[in-house]
Every structure is written in C-alpha cells, then in structure tokens.
Amino acid sequence: MIAIDGPAGAGKSTLAKRLAKELGYIYLDTGAMYRALAWKAIVEGVDPGDEGELKRILPLTRIELIECDGEPRVLLDGEDVTSRIRTPQVSQMASRISTFKTVRDRMVELQRAMGSRGGVVAEGRDIGTVVFPGADVKIYLDASPEERARRRFVELKGLGKQVTLEETLAEMNERDRRDQERAVAPLRKAEDALVIDSSSLSAEAVVERVMRVIKSTMPAIQ
DSSP, rough: HHHHHHHTSHHHHHHHHHHHHTTTTEEEEEEHHHHHHHHHHHHOOOOOTOOOHHHHHHHOEEEEEEEEEEEEOOOOTTEEEEETTTTTHHHHHHHHHTTTHHHHHHHHHHHHHHHHSSSSEEEEESSSIIIITTTEEEEEEEEOOHHHHHHHHHHHHHOOOOOHHHHHHHHHHHHHHHHHHHHOOOSOOOOEEEEEEEOOOOHOOOOOHHHHHHHOOOOOOO
C-alpha cells in the first residue's frame, strides 16, 4: 500500500498513476470519489451546507473507480462522469461537502473496502493519516501555491475551461484553507511521511525519487 497526500495541484494524480503502472498496482483516486458526490449534489440542487440532504443521498449513491483502455474512469450510479467532475465548480463543492463527518465516514468506508486486498496506490488528503495509516510508504507531495495554480490552470485550459490564472490561484487558496482548517480529517502530513516539494521537479524526477524509497522500504519490490 502506497499512500500519497498533499494539496491540490501538487502532482499527486500524476505520481500515483505512474507508480501504479510501474508497480502493477491499482490506482485509487479518492478525490474523484468526493468529486463524484459533489457532482450529484450539484445536479440534484443540494445545498452544500445541508448535511441532512447529503446524508439522504449518500446511501443512494454508487461510486466506482474502474480502468478502461488503460485510463482511470469514474462511474456515478453506473454513468461515466470522469470529464464532468474536473471543473472549478465541482472542486469547490467537493471541498465543501468533504468537511462533513457523515460524508467522510462513508467515503473512508468505501476507500478501505477498495484497498483491503492491498496492491494499491491511493492519493488524496487524508490517506496516510486516516484512511490507510498503516500504509507501507507514505508520501506528502507539495509545491508552491503559484506553481500548483499554474499547473491546474494549464490542465483546465486543456479541458477547454474558460478560466484565468488569477481565478485559479484564488480558488486554490480557498480550497487549501478549507482543507487545512476543517474539523474532520484536515489535510496534514503524516508523521512518518516523506515530504517532497515538486515545485522545481519534473514528474519523472519525483517518480524516480519515490521509487527509490519504495524499493528501500519494501524489499519484495525490486
């Protein structure tokens, strides 16, 4: 089990996907699960501050993470919503609903079930601290707010979204604040996690560094 935590835009998804492919592990994008629920809440007109309504739709919500043609896909109630959940609106909604204990408890339950058989690279905000505290290797991936905003801006523009760099940075700063200050499972570094600042590192350099740690920590992987 490899656990990767860190703020938005630090490169967690890229790292997790590369590691999963290198190791032959399953890639578990926990953030996509919150995004999927956020998308459903938006579609159904649920107030993100209404925990009662969120509690109502949770048991009626089925979220699946699958792989199709080598690419991870997100299914919500059987429908592929992968492209729909990568917007600033969904990001903000996901950040808001994730502050509720009811939501996090259900998501952690689902995530632990997915990772129960091992051989998983999981990434998110509370993987090494809450979801899989016994993970073999824990990584906390970070980068400067400006660099993270630049990366997200490029990603959103690539998806055809009409955003500015300034808007992206403001949205990211607000999300960071909410993730770090929430009462339930806030974003923080696990005490035994390796911290990597990816601000000036290429994706390849980050992967190489983490692979060295994995091989030194897990002798069976060489």
